[in-house]
Amino acid sequence: MRQTVSIIGAPMDYGADRRGVDMGPSAIRYAGLADGLSRAGVDPVDSGDLSIPRAEERDPDVEQPSRGTAKFLREVEDVCTRLADRVETALEDDAFPLVLGGDHSVAIGSMQGASRDADLGAVWFDAHADLNTPETSPSGNVHGMPLAAILGRGVFEELEWASAPRVQAESIAYVGLRSIDERERDLLRDSEMTAFTMADIDDRGMTSVVEDALDVATNTTDGVHISLDLDWLDPRTAPGVGTPVRGGVTYREAHAALETVSRRHETDGILRSMDVVEVNPILDEGNETATLAAELAASTFGKRIL
Numbered sequence: 343m344r345q346t347v348s349i350i351g352a353p354m355d356y357g358a359d360r361r362g363v364d365m366g367p368s369a370i371r372y373a374g375l376a377d378g379l380s381r382a383g384v385d386p387v388d389s390g391d392l393s394i395p396r397a398e399e400r401d402p403d404v405e406q407p408s409r410g411t412a413k414f415l416r417e418v419e420d421v422c423t424r425l426a427d428r429v430e431t432a433l434e435d436d437a438f439p440l441v442l443g444g445d446h447s448v449a450i451g452s453m454q455g456a457s458r459d460a461d462l463g464a465v466w467f468d469a470h471a472d473l474n475t476p477e478t479s480p481s482g483n484v485h486g487m488p489l490a491a492i493l494g495r496g497v498f499e500e501l502e503w504a505s506a507p508r509v510q511a512e513s514i515a516y517v518g519l520r521s522i523d524e525r526e527r528d529l530l531r532d533s534e535m536t537a538f539t540m541a542d543i544d545d546r547g548m549t550s551v552v553e554d555a556l557d558v559a560t561n562t563t564d565g566v567h568i569s570l571d572l573d574w575l576d577p578r579t580a581p582g583v584g585t586p587v588r589g590g591v592t593y594r595e596a597h598a599a600l601e602t603v604s605r606r607h608e609t610d611g612i613l614r615s616m617d618v619v620e621v622n623p624i625l626d627e628g629n630e631t632a633t634l635a636a637e638l639a640a641s642t643f644g645k646r647i648l
C-alpha cells in the first residue's frame with residue numbers, strides 16, 4: 343500500500359529577519375512537490391496552509407519571555423500550537439506529515455505534534471545549530487532557537503507549548519553544521535546531542551555520516567523527524583535562504599543524504615515526520631532553491647534514477 347503524505351504549509355516568517363520565507367510553501371508546491379512525491383511512490387494529499395497573520399499586523403515586542411529576547415514569540419506560539427495539532431491529526435489518520443516552512447521555528451510545532459504519542463529522534467540538516475535560547479541569542483530571532491525550545495532549555499523550560507518531553511538530546515544528530523554562535527557552542531558542548539560538521543562530511547563522506555546520524559536518531563525512539571533547512575546546502579546551489587553560510591553541502595551530497603534516509607526507511611520504517619524550511623523565494627534565483635527542496639523531499643521517499 344502506498345503511504346499517504348500529508349503536505350501542511352506553514353507560511354510563517356516571524357522567526358527570521360529577512361522577510362520572504364512566508365512564500366516558501368507556495369514556491370515549493372509550484373516547483374512540483376506533489377508530482378515528485380507521486381513519482382517517488384507515495385500518495386501526496388495537500389492539506390493546505392495554516393492561516394497566519396502578516397508580521398506587519400503584529401507587534402514584535404508583545405509578551406517577551408521573562409528572560410532574554412525572542413521576537414514575535416506569542417505569534418510563534420500560536421502558529422506552532424496549531425501546527426502541532428495538524429501534525430498529530432495527520433499521524434492519527436496514518437498519513438506522514440510533511441511540513442513546508444516558513445522559517446525554522448515551525449519545527450517547534452512539527453516536533454511537538456510528532457512526539458505527543460511517540461518518543462521522537464531527529465536528524466537536523468542545517469548549517470546552524472538553532473540551539474540559542476532567548477537569553478543567549480545574538481539576534482532575538484526564534485528561527486535560531488527551535489532545538490532549545492523543544493529540549494526546554496533556558497526560559498523555554500517555562501513554556502509548555504514549546505518543549506517536547508518525549509524528545510531527548512541524545513536522540514538528536516546534526517549533519518552539516520558550520521555556523522555556531524559563541525554561546526551556542528557552550529550549550530552544544532554541554533548537551534548530549536551528536537554533531538556531524540562539514541569537516542566530518544569531508545573526512546568520511548555523506549553516506550556514512552548520515553548512517554551514523556540515523557543510528558543516533560533511531561536508538562531508543564519510536565520514529566525519526568527529519569528537519570531540512572535549505573541553508574544546509576552551499577549558497578551557490580541554494581541561494582534562496584535568509585542566512586546563507588559558505589562551504590555547504592553540494593547538490594549530489596544532499597541527494598545522497600536523503601537517499602540514505604530513504605533506504606533506511608524502506609528496510610526499517612524509521613520515518614515519522616519531516617519539515618522543509620527556510621526557502622525564501624524573494625532571495626532565490628529562478629525558484630532554484632524551492633525546486634531543490636521539492637526534489638529532496640522526493641528523494642526522502644525513494645525517488646530513483648532507474
Ligand SMILES: NC(=[NH2+])NCCC[C@H](N)C(=O)O
Nearest residue numbers: 446470474481483485486585
Ligand atoms: N534556522 C536558521 N536559519 N537559523 C539561523 C540562526 C542564525 C543565528 N545563529 C541566530 O541565532 O540568529
Ligand SMILES: [Mn+2]
Nearest residue numbers: 469470571573
Ligand atoms: Mn540554518
Ligand SMILES: [Mn+2]
Nearest residue numbers: 446468472571
Ligand atoms: Mn535552521
